[in-house]
Amino acid sequence: MRVEGWFVDGFGVLSSFETRELPAGLVVFEGSNEAGKSTLLAFLRGVLFGFPRMTKGKRPHYPPLAGGSHGGRVFLRVGSEEVTIERGNGRPTRITLADGSELGDPEFQRLIGGVDAQTFRTVFAFSLDELSDFDSLTGDQVRSRIFSAGVGGAGPSVRQVAQDLEKVTGQLLKPRSRDAEINALLGELTAREQELREARSRSEGYPQLLAEEEVVGAQLRSLDDEEQALRNERATYERLLDLWPVWVDHELDCARLAELDPIDQFVPDPIQSLAEAKQALEGALQASERLDEQKRRIAAEEQGLRAESRPGLAELGIAVDKQVGLVPLYRERLHEREAARNRVRLGEERLRTALQQLGGEVDEAGLAAIDTSVTRAEAIREWRGRLAEALDREKATAERLEAAAGVHERAKAERDRQTAAIEDVGTLDVPELTAKAQALRALRVGLAEVAAKRAALEGRLIASEAAARAVSVETPPGVQAPSPRGSLLLLAVGIVLAVGAVIMGLVGEGPASIIALAVLAAASFAAAGFTLSRRRRLSAAPEPDLARVLRAEQAAQEELRVDLVRTEGGLLAMAVALGRETLPDLDELDRLEVALAQQERTIIKWQEQKAELQRAEERLQILALDELEARDKAERARATACALEAEFKQYLGLWGVPATLSPQGVEEYLRYAAVAKQDAFRLEEDRAAVDRIEQEISRWQVETARLVEDARPHLSLQVDADLELALLQLADARRQEAERQSRLSALREKGREQQADEERLRGETQKASARWADLLARVGAADEAAFRQKLSIFEERSALKRRVGEGEELLVKRIGRGVDSEAFRGLLAQGEVESWEERGRELERRLDDIHERRAELTKIQGDVERRRRELEESADVPGLETKVEGLRTDLDSVLHRWRAHTLAAALVRNTLSVFIRERQPLVLAEASRMFERLTGGRYPRVLRAADEEGIVVIEKDGRAKMSEELSRGTAEQLYLCLRLGLAEEFSRRAEPMPLVMDDVLVNFDPVRRRATAKLLLEFAERHQILLFTCHPEIEELIRSERPQTRVVRMS
């Protein structure tokens, strides 16, 4: 890579500082202090690899102090590529190639072989202070950067790669920690394995559990037997205590039974039987008394009814009922009659109105005669159509006539307007205007021709004057005269242009182009003249051909002048003909042509109006004929319509309808007539209904009156007052009489029933008395009290016998029969109740003890069983085994990752060691060679210190010195050699980078300084070196070694 130049826009003290076309090799930048050399070094570092990041609120790196915006451009050549880098705070970075394509920083970094900012600063661009800073070379980061360059430009630090890999291994496994992945898995695996061992141990205790379960089961069964025996004994005492009250009651009942009279038989259901017999006797006696009372009441009622009876009314019964049944119909007919009468009244009124609507001259008979049939209505519609058609035709012809008249009137008005417009324009002389226009165009052509001829003449005059001056001057010696062919050529061009201008003027081209050609022609003539004059000045003597040409030219000019005067005279005559005293110029000619064009447009318009007027006259005549035709058609249509109307009136007169009616009126008349005929028909129906209803009413009234008359001997009725009321009174009286007769009949039947009841009650009374006496006799009692006393004894004995039996049955049921039973009865007979209770309590205590022991054993048994079942159903072992297997698998997987990363890191570290061991000696060998040369052979070797942290130099006699032991100047020479060695090593694998050194030779003695200068000049044959210095002697030293060295001075 080579720096070809830069442009510093603004950077520290530098502003608009540009340097270009820097060569390869060594270039010296000489300048006094504060000239900006260190600033330039910082500028180059910053533009190439980026300025330090500017923190907010801080000033940028090297702020522009002398103006310009921060940063600038550096021009590089990298291989065959031209690269321009533009960078600065506050502006976007642009890295562009010659073809305009842009690169990013990574691409640029790859292009230069992976060098980054730190490497560049350390190895390639350094100041005096940085040169003496050995730590910058041995620092881990820089060292790894240097070696990573050997990776082939891959970029990332090899050591960083190793560290990244080791970081992963650290996350996976830590020898003494639990927070790494393997450690955590290991911890969990250990815990789960312990759980698994415990679970397996539990499983193997299964047979022991089975044995325990059997032992406990046997103990429980033994306890069950013992408990059963105690429970049996306790049950005996509980039974004695339980039966003791029963036994005592049983014994008492037996004793009482023995005391009572032996009444062991009695009538069945004695109380019930006694009550029934007594009730039967008392009931028979009470019924006889009630029957007597009924007989008395019926006789009294029958007597009253006979007194009120009127038998005559009964004969009218059916007829009266029938007539009463017709009363609702009668009332309905009365209402219907009133309604029908109202309808008749309304119908008559409606008919009168309808007849009046028909004109009042038609009565009901006339109405019936009017024909309202469909046929007649259809004939009227036909008439209406014919009449309407005639009227429409009449109306249409009239409208057409009106329209034709209107169009005729408007055409007349248009014709009058056209006539007036032509009169306004007045009379125009067209031939005169045409002649004027032609004269103006001829005048324009003539003027152009005159201008062209005048220009040509002036050009030729200038040329001929110049030529004439040239003929009298001598050509200086040694100077060759121009060729006459050029002058003749220019002259010919001028003639051609002038002739062209004239021709264009003649064909009427624009004056601008003609004048332009004329000017060109004049220029050609002038150039020809100048050439000729120069040739004349350079020639020893005028040539005879040229004199002849000049004379011919003067003759031609004279001809042109005469032609010009003649042409102008002709034009003046044309101007006079147009009314001008002098020749007009071009502007005036334009104005005349504009006025003439206006007059021409007026003429064209006048001619168009006249043609329009002619067409309007012709159209007016056609429209007059149209109007006459329309008027004739309108009159004929009107006559046809009148004739048809007369025929229609005649038709109506024959038919009996008012002849004044229109067809629509006749249709309306017929609709009214039809309505009136319907009204008349309904009226007739209503009148018939009134007659029919009145007949029915009359029939009911006659029959009612007859019935009332027939009933008068039996009943007092007002016949004339209200027939309906009288009939209803009659009906009510007849109903009352019927009820009386019915009641009398019922009373007679009741009397017959009472006689039968009387006989029956007598028999029942006798039977009840006999039953009562028999009941008392059966138990040997004299009366009811004795009966009840005997019954009491009998019932007590019965109850005692039943209780004694039940007690015995209970005893047998509880203690059975046989010997044991008798023994148990013997115990009961002893009656040692307290002894029994004591023994029961003792047994209860023993049973409680057994229960407790049983509960303990049951608990043990449940626990053993539960443990056994848990083991039988437990998935702990397989579950834990699965878990453990999973953990082992995961552990294997993670361990594999740890091994892969550990091995990868080790491989990187080992390779790096190899690189350091095998590659660095090349650097040191190179440094040794150069250092030996600089020190005049005093230090032939440079080595890496055993601790790999420092540098050792070997003296000629073999003694070793640490770099710190060297003088400052010697140490700086050593570090310079190391950097040159590194740069050389770097260039073996990538693009050679330029070196920028800021006054690094100042501490060298003259001998070593010169040796260094030679070394740098040799080194610069492969690497560009930009050497900054403020010491003129260094510049002189370099130039003394290589005079053509480029020196750039900075002020």
Next chain:
Amino acid sequence: MRFRFVHAADLHLDTPFEGLAQMSADAAAFLRDASLKAFDGLVTLALEREASFVLLAGDLYDGEERGVRAQLRFLQGVERLAARGIRTFLVHGNHDPLGGWSAIRRWPDGLTIFGSENVERVPVEVSGRRVATVFGLSYGRHDVAENLALRFPRTGRRDPEAGLRIGLLHCSVGDQPEHSPYSPCSLADLRRADIDYWALGHIHRAAVLQEGGPWVVYPGNTQGRSPKPAELGAKGVVVVEVESGAVSSLETVSVDLVRFLEVRLDVASLGDAADLGDLRSTLMRKAVALREENAGRALLLRVTLEGRGPLHRDLAPPGATSDLLRELQEAMSDADPPVWWESIRDRSRPEIDIGAVRARDDFASGLVALVDAVAADPVRMEEFVRLLTPAAPPDLARRCGAPSGDDMTSLLEEASLLALEALEREAPPCA
């Protein structure tokens, strides 16, 4: 006379699944019960097929510390068979040698357990006629190096009353690299015995080593137990049909509940533009196809990604494969029968041309040269073996020995790619 029997082996009842990553509780419970249910399926099959007897050729249990649950489940199965008159013949193998503790105090009469001292013979009758004789020999300890096949009768004579002669043995026939060589024997050893049908156990991959003269049959295990090759695919038993005293046909019947399958995928086959989403879709499509191929079985899928491709870089960040695994598991969470994605093994490689790197003269080529040198130098290899043998924590050191030679070979390749990928990675732009 016709009859049939069921031959099974290597039940490994109620034993853990080996080599599986930690899984969800549901999946773990399902897998735990799988071997027991597979045995239930075996019993049901024998009942449905009306088998005359059942042969179990060792390794009923996985270890001497056999669980109570497993023993009781086995007892229930034998009782179900005995209730229908189906006898069960059993020898113990290297995983469950005789003498292990027993939770069962009394076995039903229908079960015959062969001893380990001598080959015992037990006649088998069907419908009152002797149709077969079962010869059997159990392991007395787990590490039997003796060729037990030689102890079986070798007279060369045939007892006409013996019926079909069946040899029930747990052994390793020939070279079986996936299994420990317990009771090693050869086919020739088996041929020389007075046996018509060798009912063998120990090898988990089903195989008929010889068809007739005699039959030599490994039924394989009843339930796959790990992602090892021999454990993949369908697992079950052999139903043997016998006619006129000779084996007439064999039928392999699956009884497994869970099927282990490996999904291998070359990431290069997905193309350069593929991303993790495409990878997931491809894996899901493969899972669906496998479900159709193994209808009715729960599946346990292990993904192994291989080959070189840009996807390797997407898979490299920590958590990338576990995230992908989680997405696959969620996508299949509702499957019935269940489908579990067990793990994703990323064996893919970066797109680094080792040959091209080796040809360069830079750090990477130096690293490759170092790897080559280490691989060729046992002494240097040993240095790295020591480096990769953790000395602490002590528990880890006790558990994990040094990596084997094969391990070192693959570790060297993996580590070198790991390092090269890191070295070749883009550098961040400078300031």
